[in-house]
Amino acid sequence: MKSQDIGLLSTLRILIPFYIDSLETNWIHKTWGIPEKIDSSFLLDSGKVPKDKENRMDSNQKYYLQLMDELEERILAGGHIEREEADSMLGLPDDLTMKLAALADRIRIEFIGNKFDACSLINAKSGRCSEDCVFCAQSASHKGASEVYSLRSGDEILKAAQAAKESGASRFCTVTSGGALNEKDFDTLIHAIEKVKSEVDIALDASLGFLTPSRAAKLFGAGIVRYNHNLESSRDYYPSICTTHSYQARVDTVKLVKESGVSVCCGGIIGLGETPQQRLDLAFSLADLGVDCVPVNVLNPRPGTPLEHAQPLTPIEIIRTVALFRMILPKATIKLAGGRELNLGDFQGLALRAGVNGMIIGGYLTTRGRSVEDDLRMIYQAGFEISQAC
Numbered sequence: 023m024k025s026q027d028i029g030l031l032s033t034l035r036i037l038i039p040f041y042i043d044s045l046e047t048n049w050i051h052k053t054w055g056i057p058e059k060i061d062s063s064f065l066l067d068s069g070k071v072p073k074d075k076e077n078r079m080d081s082n083q084k085y086y087l088q089l090m091d092e093l094e095e096r097i098l099a100g101g102h103i104e105r106e107e108a109d110s111m112l113g114l115p116d117d118l119t120m121k122l123a124a125l126a127d128r129i130r131i132e133f134i135g136n137k138f139d140a141c142s143l144i145n146a147k148s149g150r151c152s153e154d155c156v157f158c159a160q161s162a163s164h165k166g167a168s169e170v171y172s173l174r175s176g177d178e179i180l181k182a183a184q185a186a187k188e189s190g191a192s193r194f195c196t197v198t199s200g201g202a203l204n205e206k207d208f209d210t211l212i213h214a215i216e217k218v219k220s221e222v223d224i225a226l227d228a229s230l231g232f233l234t235p236s237r238a239a240k241l242f243g244a245g246i247v248r249y250n251h252n253l254e255s256s257r258d259y260y261p262s263i264c265t266t267h268s269y270q271a272r273v274d275t276v277k278l279v280k281e282s283g284v285s286v287c288c289g290g291i292i293g294l295g296e297t298p299q300q301r302l303d304l305a306f307s308l309a310d311l312g313v314d315c316v317p318v319n320v321l322n323p324r325p326g327t328p329l330e331h332a333q334p335l336t337p338i339e340i341i342r343t344v345a346l347f348r349m350i351l352p353k354a355t356i357k358l359a360g361g362r363e364l365n366l367g368d369f370q371g372l373a374l375r376a377g378v379n380g381m382i383i384g385g386y387l388t389t390r391g392r393s394v395e396d397d398l399r400m401i402y403q404a405g406f407e408i409s410q411a412c
């Protein structure tokens with residue numbers, strides 16, 4: 023065989039695979055309609071940003087990708103996000119929203135694993151509240167359409183706790199309207215809680231308004247292991263949502279619970295007209311207070327209240343907010359609370375993989391929720407296990 027033939031053969035041997043490759047690729051592209059240029063953003067997670075992608079990335083994207091990598095490394099190592107960095111994250115380009123969600127999810131997995139807090143509420147005393155919170159249908163200051171009834175009996179509260187346990191909830195929270203219960207109602211409730219404690223294996227929470235040290239001691243002695251008292255919003259926005267008591271009064275109650283060594287559940291409501299910066303103010307105040315559980319309610323505008331016609335937040339705004347809350351409170355339970363179904367709709371599942379590890383199930387104080395079956399299915403499908411430990 024002449025040398026030039028050998029040369030041609032070896033060239034063909036090299037070229038044929040390329041030719042076959044290109045044939046194959048063209049056929050694959052044509053047959054399956056795969057675009058010539060494949061967006062390889064999934065490679066970002068492995069950090070290997072293809073040159074062409076990196077070249078096409080604008081400096082803003084590069085800035086945020088680098089910032090998120092730094093924050094991930096620091097937070098997973100036990101460090102914290104600084105306020106300026108969190109403010110900066112509010113400007114995250116929309117096309118990096120899923121990266122933010124994934125980052126928050128990794129932080130949740132690192133510090134909490136797949137434990138999920140499924141909390142069931144009883145509205146044990148409703149309406150006729152002397153406070154004027156602008157979002158609340160139970161306030162006597164508004165023409166809100168909430169039911170009005172006095173304290174439920176011990177048997178009714180026990181039945182509700184048993185139903186919560188049977189429904190699959192890990193926590194049962196007794197809630198009463200009003201700044202604080204009168205002495206008689208408070209003593210009645212202590213007996214009811216002691217009865218539930220002795221008969222139902224479920225974590226017992228309460229939300230009874232402002233507390234005194236002696237009431238706190240009685241309550242926690244009766245079996246309450248976590249106390250809810252939300253800050254609701256940021257300190258500077260609070261006067262716009264309530265005028266009958268101060269923000270500091272709420273902070274003092276949270277501190278009192280913290281000092282008594284009982285777990286603190288303290289969060290708020292977003293979508294009240296506050297700015298994204300004020301949402302961060304709330305999250306950093308909660309982090310400073312060292313709260314254990316953060317319920318994030320999203321306004322469900324109630325007829326007859328001053329916020330009846332409030333502009334709703336978008337699901338993506340809500341998801342970005344809970345993800346940032348996870349970054350600011352890496353070890354806390356971040357719990358989706360009221361307004362979840364209405365405001366997140368089909369995005370609820372995504373929120374569960376964007377830093378959230380808890381939900382209120384089975385309905386809310388004055389509004390219904392979706393079925394517990396649907397909620398439990400979503401929780402398990404998202405890879406969680408319901409646990410009293412979070």
Ligand code: SF4
Nearest residue numbers: 151153155158161200
């Ligand atoms: S949120 Fe609580 S304190 Fe405020 S009006 Fe409603 S029941 Fe009263």
